[in-house]
Amino acid sequence: MSTIPPPVEQPGHHEPGITDQENSIEGKEVAGLSQGQIVRKRFFRHKGALAAMVLLSFIILLAFTSVGTQFGSWKTGGWWPYTWNLSVAIENGGRPSLSLFPFTIGSHPFGQDEVGRDIFAVVMRGTQQSLQIMVIVGLVATFIGTVVGAISGYYRGFTDSVLMRFTDVIITIPVIVIGAVLGRKFGVAGVVPLALILGSVLWTGLARLVRGEFLSLREREFVDAARVAGARDRRIIFRHILPNAIGVIIVNSTLLMASAILIETALSYLGYGVRAPDTSLGKIISDNQTAFATRPWLFWWPGLFIIAIALCVNFIGDGLRDAFDPRQRRMPTERNLARAHRAAGSDQPLDTPTDGGDLDSAAAFVSSRGAGMQAGGSGARTFYADKPRDEDRPAPKRDDE
Secondary structure, three states: OOOOOOOOOOOOOOOOOOOHHHHHHHHHHHOOOOHHHHHHHHHHOOHHHHHHHHHHHHHHHHHHHHOOOEEOOEEOOOOOOOOOOOEOOOOHHHOOOOEEOOEEOOOOOOOEOOOOEEHHHHHHHHHHHHHHHHHHHHHHHHHHHHHHHHHHHHHOHHHHHHHHHHHHHHHHOOHHHHHHHHHHHHHHHOHHHHHHHHHOOOOHHHHHHHHHHHHHHOOOHHHHHHHHOOOOHHHHHHHHHHHHHHHHHHHHHHHHHHHHHHHHHHHHHHOOOOOOOOOOHHHHHHHOHHHOOOOOHHHHHHHHHHHHHHHHHHHHHHHHHHHHOOOOOOOOOHHHHHHHHHHHOOOOOOOOOOOOOOOOOOOEEEEEEOOOOOOOOOOEEEEEEOOOOHHHOOOOOOOOO
8 A cells, every 4th residue: 555655845834044943942932921921031031131221220229319309399318428419528639539449439439529519429410310311202202203103104195295204304404403402492491391302303213113014014914804893093003003013112212212311411511401500411521521631530420321321221222122023033052952852752863954854054144234123223133044955946957848
C-alpha cells in the first residue's frame, strides 16, 4: 500500500532566519499573556530603559523632597536646610563642599553663588520647574497631535487636506522663534503658561505619525466589521483604532518630553523662558554665565541635570519602542536553544535544520533607520535573511523551449 508523501513546505511559511527552536522559545515566553503583559515583559528586558527609569525616579524624588514645592501661595517644606531664595554667609569662597575622597557632603555640596544662595537648593528648584514643563508639554502636545492626526487620517479627503496644511504652516515656523515671542509675553506668569505655549507648537510630528497609523488601520477588517455593525465614527476612532496606535503615541510622547526640556533650557538661557523670582535649569546657567571662568561649578550641576534628564527620557522611549514593536525579536541563547531542542525530542544535531532545508540562518544582517518602524523612532532595526533553497530557484530554460 503506497503511502502519501508529506506535503512539500512552500517557501515563506517560516519567518526568515527564525528556526523552529527559536519560535518555540518565544511562543513559550508569551503563552497565556495579555498584550499589556507582553509589553511589560519586553520593557523590563531592556536594561538601559530600566536603569534610566530608576535614575529619573531618583532625580524626581530628590528634587521634590529636598527643598519642598511651591504652587502659588501654597508651599511645602523639605529636608534640606536651605531654600532657593535664601541667602546666607558665603563659606569657603563659595566653592562646593562635596568631596569624593574622602566622601563628604558638607553644608553646601554644590557651592554658593555671589549672593550666598545655596546652589544645591537652586538646582533642585530649577529641576522641579523643568520637570513640570516637560510633563505639561508632553501631555498637551500628545493630546493635540493625537486628535489632529486621528481626525485627519480617519476622514481623509478635504478634512485631511485642511488639517495637514495647517500642520505644515506650524512646521515651517521655527519652534524657538514661536517660543521666544510668546514666552516673552507670558513667561513671567510662571511655568504653566510657558509649558502650554510650547505644547501648542510641538505636536506636529506626532500628528503626522498618528495620521499615518490611522490611514493604515482604517482599512483593516476589524474596522470594517465595526462599521457594518453600526458603530459611529467616534466609537471606531477611540475604541477600535486608537488602542492599536497607542504604541506610536506613547513612544513619541517620551521623545517630545525630552525635546521639551531642551527647548525650555534654550528659551530660559536666552531670557524668554522662566523669569525671576522663580528659576529653571536654563535660567541658572543664564544668570551665572559671567562667572564661567571664575566659578565653573555654577554650570556643572544644572548642565549635568539637563543631560541626565534628557538621556533618561530618551532611553525610556527607546525601551518603550522595543516593547510595543511586535517585529522586535530577542535572539535566544545557545542554552535556551539546546533546551528547546531536547524538549522537542529530536535526535538531529542542534546545527541541523529540522525542516530538511538547506538553511543558513542569519546569513545577512541589514540595518535600517526609520523605514517601516511602528514606533517612529530613529533606532536601527535588524533583519535576518536565509540562504535560498535549491527548490526555490527557478528551473533553467531548455533550448527547445
